[in-house]
Amino acid sequence: MDWRDRSHPDDIKTLENNRATMIAQLGKTFTFVSRRRHKDGSWRWMENTARNLLDDPSVRALVVNFHDITERKNAEEALKEERTFTDAVFDSVPGLLYLYDEDGYLRRWNKKHETLTGYSGDELFGMHVLDWFLHDKHETAVVKAGVDQAFQEGHGSAEGILMSKNGDKTPYYFTATLLEIKGKKYMTGIGIDITERKQAVEALRQRTEELDRFFSINLDLLCIADTDGTFRRLNRAWEITLGYGLSELEGRRFLDFVHPDDMAATLEAISKLSEQETVWNFVNRYRCKDGSYRWIEWISAPSGTFIYAAARDITERKQAEEALLRAKEAAEAATRAKSNFLANMSHEIRTPMNAIIGLSRLALKRSPSVKQQDYLNNIVFYL
Numbered sequence: 001m002d003w004r005d006r007s008h009p010d011d012i013k014t015l016e017n018n019r020a021t022m023i024a025q026l027g028k029t030f031t032f033v034s035r036r037r038h039k040d041g042s043w044r045w046m047e048n049t050a051r052n053l054l055d056d057p058s059v060r061a062l063v064v065n066f067h068d069i070t071e072r073k074n075a076e077e078a079l080k081e082e083r084t085f086t087d088a089v090f091d092s093v094p095g096l097l098y099l100y101d102e103d104g105y106l107r108r109w110n111k112k113h114e115t116l117t118g119y120s121g122d123e124l125f126g127m128h129v130l131d132w133f134l135h136d137k138h139e140t141a142v143v144k145a146g147v148d149q150a151f152q153e154g155h156g157s158a159e160g161i162l163m164s165k166n167g168d169k170t171p172y173y174f175t176a177t178l179l180e181i182k183g184k185k186y187m188t189g190i191g192i193d194i195t196e197r198k199q200a201v202e203a204l205r206q207r208t209e210e211l212d213r214f215f216s217i218n219l220d221l222l223c224i225a226d227t228d229g230t231f232r233r234l235n236r237a238w239e240i241t242l243g244y245g246l247s248e249l250e251g252r253r254f255l256d257f258v259h260p261d262d263m264a265a266t267l268e269a270i271s272k273l274s275e276q277e278t279v280w281n282f283v284n285r286y287r288c289k290d291g292s293y294r295w296i297e298w299i300s301a302p303s304g305t306f307i308y309a310a311a312r313d314i315t316e317r318k319q320a321e322e323a324l325l326r327a328k329e330a331a332e333a334a335t336r337a338k339s340n341f342l343a344n345m346s347h348e349i350r351t352p353m354n355a356i357i358g359l360s361r362l363a364l365k366r367s368p369s370v371k372q373q374d375y376l377n378n379i380v381f382y383l
Contacts (some may be wrong), residue, residue, distance in 0.1 A: 008035035008043055018050075022062055024054045033073075036066070047075040096162075096172070096191035102184065103128045103379050104147060117195075118165035129187075131161045135169070150176035150187050162191065172197050205211070219313040221296065227274045229253045232306070241296075241313050243289035259285035273302040283314070 007015055011034040022030050029051045035043045037162030049066040090097055091111040099108040100112070106127045106143040117132075129147055133139040139160045156176045161169045176189035187369040215235050216220055229244055231250050238249060256264050262284035267280045279300045285293040295318040300309040 006037050008037070011035055022050055023054065026052050028052050033069070043197045045070045075358045090267055093190060095193065098148075098191070099179075100129050100165070100187045102151065102186065104187075107186070116170075117162070117165065124167075133160050135163050136161060144175060146176060146186065150178055150189070151185065159194070171195055198261060221313065223307075223308045223309045223311065225254060225309065226305050227270060227302065227307060228305070229255045229270060241288075241294060243284060248289075254286075257286045258286065261285075269298075269300070273300055273307050276302050278302070 003015075003133045014032075014243060017036055018030065018032050022028065029049065030048050030257050031047070033045065036046050037128055038044050039168060045068070047069045048064055049067070050062055050064040053063050079100055080380050093110055093112065096113050096116060097110040098106060098113065101107050106124055106129070106256055107364075109124055113119070113122060117124075119127070123359055130144060133217075138156050143158050143160045146156040148155030155178065160174065162167050162172045170192040171194050174189060174191045176187045179186040179188050215233075221237050222232065222235040225231050231252055231254050234246055234249055238248070239245060241248070255263070255266065265282075266284050269282050272279055279298065282298045282300065284296060287293055294313050295310050295315045297314045298309055298311045300307050301306075
């Protein structure tokens with residue numbers, strides 16, 4: 001049988017080249033792999049060990065030993081497919097996936113390592129876990145603590161600023177888990193770029209500081225309470241208005257400070273707030289630390305079980321209104337007194353005058369003299 005008839009078509013060219021090489025080198029031994037067709041039509045992998053004995057008068061041939069390695073090749077192919085699949089999964093991870101040995105040297109990584117750090121595969125192999133953070137002693141210490149924790153406790157985590165090959169610094173969150181393979185310890189984990197999270201946290205911090213600053217310096221009385229009647233947070237204006245420290249107010253029931261005469265109206269306002277109804281321009285009195293009371297005007301808006309309110313001290317306005325009311329009442333009383341006085345005076349004066357007028361008119365009827373009548377007419381006219 002011709003050897004070509006039993007060889008896989010894809011292997012024939014290689015086998016011909018091998019055969020030519022073997023013929024040209026007398027006495028040499030060669031090893032190669034090829035596929036041979038089975039009688040049932042399937043293909044078997046063969047490891048071929050061949051020796052050129054063409055110069056041996058008793059042989060004059062190429063002597064080849066064929067060893068069936070089909071199962072081994074199938075296992076290798078399966079392993080290759082598994083490795084390809086594993087690599088695909090490994091490389092699909094969006095973060096930095098890594099495997100370090102117990103001495104802290106990088107042994108395996110995903111493609112993102114090369115893309116995100118700028119190092120080639122040859123440069124990455126054998127890099128120490130701390131090499132990424134040597135630009136900062138604090139970062140190095142933090143990451144080392146996370147690595148030590150992973151090896152001691154089986155898992156660990158740390159945040160650090162990773163420096164790429166071109167010097168770019170990126171914040172990462174790293175997790176690490178201890179693995180034992182054939183008696184050797186390894187650390188595997190993932191690094192996630194937390195730049196956006198850091199930026200969001202920083203933006204939130206700045207916004208919180210701005211709100212805290214606004215809350216602290218606002219001249220109005222700002223308040224966060226709950227519908228159970230407890231102060232949750234107050235600004236410094238409360239200390240100025242009531243004289244208590246914030247620690248004496250926050251966590252206390254605000255009803256404890258309300259004037260007894262205003263309690264019913266305050267409870268009604270709380271009831272409206274509990275029903276998620278905003279309360280506008282509500283006024284009640286709050287007790288100061290010195291025992292006096294201040295008038296407070298509120299605008300309160302509910303949100304769930306919390307009440308957000310802005311208020312102001314209107315005590316001086318209330319005092320001015322009360323003083324104005326008292327002045328108005330005093331003026332009205334003076335006007336009434338004046339009217340009564342004038343009425344009484346008019347009565348007292350007009351009573352004797354009426355008698356004079358009556359007598360003068362009677363005299364006019366009886367007086368014979370023209371001169372006397374003129375005199376009496378003048379009296380009646382002026383009166």
